[in-house]
Amino acid sequence: MNRKLILVSLVCMFIDQITKYIIIVKMNLLDSIEIIKSFFKITYVRNYGAAFNILDGNKILLILITIGVLFFIYWIYLRNKTLDNFQINVYGLLIGGILGNLIDRIMFGYVIDFLDFKIIGYNFPIFNMADIWIVVAVSLIIIKVLFWGDDLSKDI
Numbered sequence: 001m002n003r004k005l006i007l008v009s010l011v012c013m014f015i016d017q018i019t020k021y022i023i024i025v026k027m028n029l030l031d032s033i034e035i036i037k038s039f040f041k042i043t044y045v046r047n048y049g050a051a052f053n054i055l056d057g058n059k060i061l062l063i064l065i066t067i068g069v070l071f072f073i074y075w076i077y078l079r080n081k082t083l084d085n086f087q088i089n090v091y092g093l094l095i096g097g098i099l100g101n102l103i104d105r106i107m108f109g110y111v112i113d114f115l116d117f118k119i120i121g122y123n124f125p126i127f128n129m130a131d132i133w134i135v136v137a138v139s140l141i142i143i144k145v146l147f148w149g150d151d152l153s154k155d156i
Helices: 003-026 059-079 085-108 129-148
Strands: 032-036 040-047 111-119
Touching: 003 040, 003 085, 003 111, 003 129, 059 085, 085 111, 085 129, 111 129
Parallel strands: none
Antiparallel strands: 032 040, 040 111
16 A cells, blocks of 8 residues: 555544544533634534434444445545546545544444534534544545546545
């Protein structure tokens, strides 16, 4: 496997886990610290489901789905051994984010979330760094596919 891909994945996973560790050590559950008035807070919550609490309380199913997604990504990576830097970075972000949340789910039974934004009066669901890595990776894939017409199977 590509060393840069592993490095990007591990760095993303490490940043995610370090930020979550700081939150659980320095804050109590449901504590909130306002950073930017009426816009951004750090709020410690536990997410027992997936995005937007989908499949809330289905720990084993969520772990199995996550492992399945990782195998799927790995299978696609094996089919395309010549990845360019864009693909390596996108895979790295995606895998690092997935692993960050998988570690939480296995260790605690839930995912630690803490980034709390209120945008134009809408209190966005609280999320974490792993979620950012995943959303950025998927967004880059969509942008590349839409604007450059690349085959999605090459860029997951």
